[in-house]
Amino acid sequence: MKLKALLAAATAAAALTAGAAAAEQVKIGIAAEPYPPFASLDSSGNWVGWEVEVIGAVCAAAELDCVITPVAWDGIIPSLTGQQIDAIMASMSITEERMKTIDFSDPYYNTPAVIVADKSMDIAPTPESLAGKIVGIQASTIHQAYAQEYFKDAELKVYQTQDEANQDLFAGRIDATQADSIAMADFVGSDTGSCCEIKGAVADDPAILGRGVGAGVRKGDDALREALNKGIAAILADGTHEKITAKYFTTSIY
Numbered sequence: 579m580k581l582k583a584l585l586a587a588a589t590a591a592a593a594l595t596a597g598a599a600a601a602e603q604v605k606i607g608i609a610a611e612p613y614p615p616f617a618s619l620d621s622s623g624n625w626v627g628w629e630v631e632v633i634g635a636v637c638a639a640a641e642l643d644c645v646i647t648p649v650a651w652d653g654i655i656p657s658l659t660g661q662q663i664d665a666i667m668a669s670m671s672i673t674e675e676r677m678k679t680i681d682f683s684d685p686y687y688n689t690p691a692v693i694v695a696d697k698s699m700d701i702a703p704t705p706e707s708l709a710g711k712i713v714g715i716q717a718s719t720i721h722q723a724y725a726q727e728y729f730k731d732a733e734l735k736v737y738q739t740q741d742e743a744n745q746d747l748f749a750g751r752i753d754a755t756q757a758d759s760i761a762m763a764d765f766v767g768s769d770t771g772s773c774c775e776i777k778g779a780v781a782d783d784p785a786i787l788g789r790g791v792g793a794g795v796r797k798g799d800d801a802l803r804e805a806l807n808k809g810i811a812a813i814l815a816d817g818t819h820e821k822i823t824a825k826y827f828t829t830s831i832y
Contacts (some may be wrong), residue, residue, distance in 0.1 A: 582674055588717065588720075590716075590734060592818070596701065598791075599720050600704060602642045602643055602804065603632065603644070603645055603667060604642045604643060604644045604645070604664045604799075605644075605647040605663040605664045605665070605669060606633050606637070606644045606645065606646055606647060606663070606664070606665050606666075606667050606793075607647050607648075607649045607654050607658060607659050607662075607664075607665065607666045607667070608625065608629070608630070608646055608648055608649070608665035608666075608667060608668045609646070609648070609649070609650070609651040609654065609668045609669075610648035610649055610650050611626075611650070611651055611738070611739040611741070613629075613668075613669060613739075613740065613742060613761060613824045614627060614761070614764055615627050615628050615760070615761070615764045615827075616628050616629040616630075616669050616760075617629045617668070617669075620631075625648070626726040627826075628670070628822060628823065628826040629649070629667060629669060630646065630665075630698070631822045631825075632686060632687075632819065633646065633667050633676070633823055635809070635813045635818050635819070635822065636667075636686070636793075636809035636810055636813060637807040638697055638804060638809075639808070639812035639818070640805040640806060640809030640812070641661075641805075641815075642805055642806075642809070644654060646803070647653050647662075647663050647814075648794070649662070649716060651668070651716075651717075651739075652717055652718045652723055652738070654668060654670075655670075655676070655680060655794070657795060658680060658795070658796060659679065659790040659796060660745070660767070660818055661796075664672055664794075664795070664796075664799075664802060665793050665794060665795050665802060665806065666793060666794035667676065667686075667793045667794075668740060669758065669791050670791060670792070670794055671720045671787060671789075671790065671791055672685060672783055672786065672788045672789045672790055672791070673703065673720060673723075673786065673787070673788040673789075673794045675723070676788075676794070678774050679727055679797070680791035680794045680795065680796060680797060681794070681795050681796070681797055681798070681799065681800075681803055682793065682794055682795070682803075683686050683792045683793040683794075683795070683803055683806040683807050683810060684792060684807050684811070685789065685792050685793050685832075686788065686792065686793070686810050686819070686832070687789030687791050687831045687832055688789075688790035688791065688831070689758055689759045689760045689831050690759050690780075690782070690831065691692060691720070691721060691724065691756055691757070691758060691759065691779060691787055692757065692758075692759045692762055692777070692778060692779050692780065693708070693713075693754050693755070693756050693775045693777045693778060693780060693820075694747065694754060694756075694757070694765070694771075694775065694776050694777065694805045695747070695753060695754040695755075695761045695774060695775070695777050696747070696750075696753075696773055699753065699754075699772060699813070701753070701754055701775055703715055703756075703778040703779060703780045703781075704777060704780075704781075705728050705729055705730070705731065705732075707771050708729050708731075708732045708753075708754060709729075709731035709732060710731065711732050711735075711753040711754055712732070712733045712735055712745060712751075712752045712753045712754075713725055713732045713733070713734055713735070713752065713753065713754050713755065713756060714734075714735045714736075714737055714743035714746055714754070714755040715734060715735070715736055715737070715743065716737055716738070716739060716740045716743060716757065716766075717738055717757065718816030719738045720787050720788055721756045721757055721758075721785055722736060723772050723786050724736075724780065724783065724786045724787060725756055727783075727786060728735075728780070728783075735752055737776070740755075740757050740761065743755045743757070743768070744765050744771065745770070747773075747774060747799075748770050748773055748774070756780065756786070759776065759779065759826060760831055762776055763776065767811075769775060793806045793810075795813050814832065817825065819832060
């Protein structure tokens with residue numbers, strides 16, 4: 579009986595240890611939809627890209643055991659608040675509206691929003707120039723919120739992914755799209771995107787476009803937010819952020 583009791587105690591202890599280890603793993607939510615060059619699947623089914631590498635570097639510097647967890651973009655905040663994931667690192671801009679629901683780390687990159695259209699089209703990134711045009715935007719993004727506020731005289735076509743908007747721009751089914759400048763620079767530099775060019779950045783509105791991209795965490799999860807801040811500060815200070823950036827971009831995006 580005594581041996582059985584000892585074995586039972588050992589089994590229970592092992593289960594508790596395994597549970598503690600699992601609890602320490604941080605599930606980092608990224609958008610399941612490809613968003614090159616920030617995050618996309620390679621031919622082997624592995625997630626690669628600038629943001630994927632930054633996640634790894636931030637977690638290493640913060641001494642966090644992180645696992646990338648793909649989630650559909652339009653359900654990524656509910657997945658965080660519902661505790662299916664522990665943090666969001668998916669090019670999510672820090673906005674006042676989102677801060678009503680979740681908290682954010684310090685920014686780890688910041689780039690302007692731009693309008694992209696066919697090279698042959700005389701389009702400027704202004705409400706007047708886009709009046710009467712068909713503008714493609716990704717659902718549940720700052721770009722959708724911005725377009726709805728400023729491009730009231732344009733016809734807005736909403737897509738689940740930016741790639742779908744880009745494909746329709748290439749096919750001529752829309753006149754323009756608004757998205758992040760770095761992502762669109764990657765698109766116009768591709769064979770598909772060679773038809774198009776960046777027409778310029780839209781007028782800034784921090785209330786809608788935010789104050790850069792940060793990691794989203796649940797309200798009150800200060801320990802994780804501070805750990806991520808520590809990791810972000812560390813990779814900025816030791817040059818890791820710059821080294822990763824140089825692999826993907828020609829200029830700083832911080």
